[in-house]
Each structure stands twice: as C-alpha cells, then as structure tokens.
Amino acid sequence: MSSEPADSASPASETASDSDTFDVIVLGAGPAGENAAQYAIAGSDRTAALVEHELVGGECSYWACMPSKALLRPTQVLGTATHMPGVQQHVTAEHVDVPAVLTRRDRFTSGHDDSSQVLWADAAGIDVIRGHAHLTGPRTVTVDGDHPRTLHARHAVVLATGTVATVPDLPGLRAALPWTSRDATNLQQIPRRALVIGGGVVACETATWLRQLGADEVTVVVRGPRLLARVEPFASEAVAARMQTHDVRLRFGTEVTAVTRPDVRDTGVGMIHGGPATAELTDGTTVEVDELVVATGRRAAVDHLGLHTVGLDTGNVTVDDHLTVTGGDGTWLYAVGDVNGRAALTHMGKYQARVCGDVIAARAENRPLDDPRYRAGADHGQIPQVIFTVPEISSVGHTADSARDAGLDVEVLEADIDVAGAALHRDDFTGHAALVVDRATDVLVGATFVGSEVAELVHTATVAIVGKVPLGLLWHAVPAYPTISEVWLRLLETRRP
Structure with a gap:
C-alpha cells in the first residue's frame, strides 16, 4: 500500500483554519510524541495537537523496531525447532518462507496505513494535523501543507x-543510492550480495536478517576493532x-573510501537500486555487491524546526x-525521544514522554x-536495551569499562548461562552473563546477558538497578526452577567465600 498518509486522516484531522489554539502542541507523532500528548491532557479538558508530515506512529512502527523484529523472529523460531528432538524430525525446511515472512512484517506495519493510529488519537x-511544522516564535508553530496553519500553545x-539516517559524504556513495x-x-x-557499512545495532541486525533471508554473500565493514562497541566485549x-x-x-579496521555504481536507479524503498556497485576499501581491496546498506549513525531531526526563532542553537x-529544553526562555518548550540525544531507544523515548506529559499537566x-x-x-545509567541478533544481547546500565570510566570501583560477577532452564529451552543453548557491582554501595550498576532469547532477563536487572537493591537482598529473590533466570543464582554464587 502507499505510504502517503494524506488519505488516512480522520475527519477531525482534516479541518483547517487560519489560526488554532491548543493547550499542548507536539511536533512529531511517533511513540514519544503520542505519549507526551496523551499524558499531558489525560483526565482533563485540555486540548492537544499532534503535527506529523509522514505517518502517525513514527519510525518505530513502520521503519524500525516493529518491521526489524518481524524479520528476525521467524528464523529464531526455526532455529529453536531444528535443535529440539521430537520436533526437528518434522522440520523439513532449512530456510524460512521469505514471502510469508515479508507478508507478516507488512501486517505489523499495517501496510504503511496509519488510519488506526489516527483513530486512537481521535x-x-x-x-492530528498533517504537514511540516516549525517554530515561528514562543508557543507558536506554523504548519506548511495544503492548508497552512498557525498554531498557538x-x-x-x-x-x-x-x-x-546519515549517509557519509564519500566519493560516489550518495550517488549510488545506498x-x-x-x-x-x-x-x-x-x-x-550485500555490503553493510557500520558495526552498530542496525548494521548487525540487518546483516543477520539478510543472511537468514537468503543473501548469499554479506560483508560487514567495521571501522573499529569489533562489532557493537558499546556492549561488553x-x-x-x-x-x-x-x-x-x-x-x-x-572486515574490521576498514572503511569505504569510494563507491562506483554506473547503473543506478531510484526503484523505491526496499528495492535493489540498480546494477552492481563496487566499494573501494582502505586496505586497498574492492568489493562488488548488488546492494549497499549504510548503517553509520543518525542525527537529530532539527533542520527547519525554527529553533532560532526562540533563541536556540539550531x-x-x-x-x-x-x-524542558535548556537555553530557552521559560518552561513552555520540551523535547522527548531521539531528538534530545539522551537515549535513542523507543522505550526510553516513551518513558521521557510520560515524564514530560506529567510535568506539563502538573x-x-x-x-x-x-x-x-x-x-x-x-x-542516567539505567537504560535497558535488547539487540536482536543471533545470539541476542540484553543489557542495562553500565558495562565494566563505562563504569570505570565514570569513576566507579566495580566488581564484575560472570557466569555461563548453563542452567536447567537453558538446556530445556534448546539443546544447543550457549550463553554468558555479567553483573557490574559498585563496591562502595554493593548494588548493581550494570548487567549484560547474551544467549538465545535473553531479552526477558533484562527487566529483572533493570528493577534491581533502579531500586538500588543490595546484593545481599538479591539472594532472597528466588528464581523459579527450571527457568533461564536461574542464572541469577549462579552469578551470586561466584561471590561466595
């Protein structure tokens, strides 16, 4: 279906006038924007407007969290089944059914139809107001579109x-339409054949599903010495x-220096953009591929927001x-989610939005x-994250290195995830876990788990870190048997005299 959102607006969203006043105006209708608007007006007669130039639901719903996990999950299920006696004999396929996987993904993105999200807002x-918005003064927003509007908060x-997403300005790279x-x-x-440029979360997850879905050759070019530089080694x-x-x-310690793609075509999102491309690397070699994937980072979407009109750095x-945005005049301007640079994760954006909405209401x-x-x-040091590679990584708070860089004297407790629950989960289960403990307070400041489906372990660690639970008390948080959570007992046992 078309990703053009104009026809999916609710009747209330299509009204236009020269000037409108709301109690709260939110620029951006992704998960963070939706939550901020909802919390700011809940249980009151206050009014709110969401201004969005693409799809209500934002990056996570249509282009990030939801479709990426929908692509990764089927192969995880197949992997578990093929390592489970009593089941593996009935699994005849070595690979997933790619069209079925893509169809399921499209269900999760609603075929890029945001009408249900608009109905929720209504x-x-x-x-919901469609168009590009920018500040034009204190508490004033102008929305460009078919029916320009000036909004007041x-x-x-x-x-x-x-x-x-950012694409480095390397010779030929942008022209190649990666x-x-x-x-x-x-x-x-x-x-x-695919070349993935970058070694972070997006790069690793993308390389994982490309190979799982049938790409014959996947090459990952990483500038640094390892993947995922911010997690435990x-x-x-x-x-x-x-x-x-x-x-x-x-290819570690390597960068792309130039790209050539003689037959380049803008064929649309998710389609191969023309003929083969050749990437030149810093080690003097070249790689010819059918598509390049640039996963080298993202930048805050602040261009054309009109920040200068309220005296802010653009x-x-x-x-x-x-x-509350710092450097401005008063307490009327807020920023939540990735745009403020604090934690580029959907769940943290929603968390910030809940706090923000409550602050506005108060x-x-x-x-x-x-x-x-x-x-x-x-x-501040309590951010949970899951990386849905194979194996999965889940973590919260500090790594051992980041804790030491922050000036903490830490002890690291480590153990393999070798418990009955893991063995029952799948015959080939392997995993490892580490807790980072602040010696001065004897509380957790970080935890990392790696293994099959360890995502569900991280919330326990998050509660322990946020609650500043002393390790002595964690002995009395008894893990159910037989579950993978029993690794908590094994980690604590490494500390016994």
Missing part, C-alpha cells in the same frame, strides 16, 4: 521529531563468532530532567514537581 481527544510545545535502515527493514528484494564476540559461522564476512536540542494545574515521577532519572 479517541484520546488529540487532533497555551501551555507547551513538545519537540518529538526523532532522528534521520539503502538506509528504512530500505533494509522494508526490503522487497533480497540482494544476492564477550557479548560482541559471541555475535561476531555466530556471524562468521554463518559465512558473514567481517544544531542540537538539550533538556533537563523535566524534559505545571498547567500549578502542582509542585517534587515527586520523582516528574524527573527523567532513568536516562
């Missing part, structure tokens, strides 16, 4: 515009080893723990902001 009392304007993350998650064709090494076992070629947005009602719920403290 039911929540939130107006009584209480707050919230920036929730997210980030956009895939970005949007193409990779919405792929319609599987390139036989043992976790990144496990992912690298698995990729290499499955014939993904990893290059970036910073916020305090109330999510200020509108002249209530004090003394309660901890009005401060976004989880952004």
